[in-house]
Amino acid sequence: MTGFYSCSPDVAWVDGTDGGRPESTVWIARLDTAELYELREAGWLVWVLIAEGIGDPDRIAKEAADLGAAIDFGEHGLQGFLDGLERRGMIVRR
């Protein structure tokens, strides 16, 4: 897998922790288009890792494995998921 991802500067996001809620969910807003997105469970974990500066896909997979998280992003895997986020302007590749 290639690339190093970070959250787009055009997004705002908030997860359960920000609101004092025990929810593994993140709500993300594209501030330039006012589009809203929601990521749950594994998607939330990937987002939080990227927000923490862990933007290398291999390292994301390793961190998730170390946390014992089961990540199944289907046919296209983690890279396909990241591509989707990038296509929607939620993350950028550096």
Added chain:
Amino acid sequence: MTAPEVPIWALVHLTHAALQRTADRAGADVLHIKGPATRSSLRTGRHDSSDTDVLVRPAHLDRFLAALAADGWTLFTGFEEGSPFGHAANYTHPSWTYADVHRKLPGPLLDADEVFDVLWRDREHAEIGHCRCTVPSLAGQVVVQTLHAARSHGSEHADAWDLSAPEVQDDARALARELKAETPLAAAIGELDAHRDAPDHALWEYWSSSESDRLDEWAARYRSAAGVAERWRVLRQAMHVNRTHLRIRLGHEPTPFEVFREQCARIAHGAVSVLRRARGHRA
């Protein structure tokens, strides 16, 4: 991946971030107030506000409102149609939650431009929606929440004040003094009697009391109005039917007859209040 229903508390965070972006692009100074713009140490529990509040530098108001419109916001309630203070306009957006755009804070007797200057001078930054937003200083946050409690008719407690350390309370008192907002601050923290001779005492006695009616409100506003022109404005407002409020209550645009009927109801309500007082039904 799309989220058709974002919880309102989360949407409040995201909306603050959206408003900051709009302000930045417009070159408008705004201070985020209340809700997640208030430090958690000043709140008794997690915030559950349903709208967002920003205070705009008065000189930047026009450009900010133009930028809001360009970003898809629609005016819901204008400045003159909202609260009796005429301090905020309410905006809606298809994606975001309601935004209350404040052109001034109810409470300070200092000019709105100067109030903003003072709050802006001491501003700090908060991460809301993981975006950098400008907020008042700690003492400023205490004053803003306390002044809001002062006009809640006792329904909102001065939590920020109660949760503040004595030195922060001292800073808040000094700030209130600078803003000429000592009377409303006192009203919220149970010290109003010490300001019995203040020109705005009647106003804040009304707003902080849980047992007042509309006649009390207009009487208090009349007594606190500075000058003949301001008193005349209060009298005209007292008789004016707020079409926006009526539209919201009726669920449709009011007809001329419905406005007329409301006008009559206001006069009748005022007369009943006067009669009840005359008969001694109220203390």
